Amino acid sequence: MISTFAAFLVMVILVELSVGIAGYAMRNKVESVLEDNMKKAVDEYLSPGSGYIAAWDMAQKEFKCCGPNGPLSWNGTKYTDKNKDSVPDSCCKTIATDCGKGVLAKTWNDTLWTEGCVAGMEQWAKDHAAMLGGAGIGLAFVEVIGILFACMLARAIKKEYQVV
Numbered sequence: 001m002i003s004t005f006a007a008f009l010v011m012v013i014l015v016e017l018s019v020g021i022a023g024y025a026m027r028n029k030v031e032s033v034l035e036d037n038m039k040k041a042v043d044e045y046l047s048p049g050s051g052y053i054a055a056w057d058m059a060q061k062e063f064k065c066c067g068p069n070g071p072l073s074w075n076g077t078k079y080t081d082k083n084k085d086s087v088p089d090s091c092c093k094t095i096a097t098d099c100g101k102g103v104l105a106k107t108w109n110d111t112l113w114t115e116g117c118v119a120g121m122e123q124w125a126k127d128h129a130a131m132l133g134g135a136g137i138g139l140a141f142v143e144v145i146g147i148l149f150a151c152m153l154a155r156a157i158k159k160e161y162q163v164v
Helices: 001-024 027-043 052-062 077-081 117-163
Strands: none
Touching: 001 027, 001 117, 027 052, 027 117, 052 117
């Protein structure tokens, strides 16, 4: 039973290693994948029960951004179809009710965040890459210690059964 546990831990480490290698190999594709998915999510902003409203509002407030590539990213989406020339209020530098209403039809550089969220999220990932890598290495170390202890325990149990 303990040997099975150790074998499963080895498999988990191998999967984590594979994901880490794949992530490193595809690190240059992150921006395009992120941008594509964010563009799809912008169009689904108003979908009931999807969680996109809360996710976008949180991202735009946290990263001080608006849309995937700026406020104009909202043009041609279901949101602007319903709310002409508008962006969500979370795009506003000073958030107030209806602060994003009709702003795309006027000069908005002073009222809206002009940077897109793709750039902000990409920068966040770059800034925190070392921390994420360190956490991964720390987790792998704990798992290797778990494998060693499981193997030692299995060996001790096997030795006890041989004595009896």
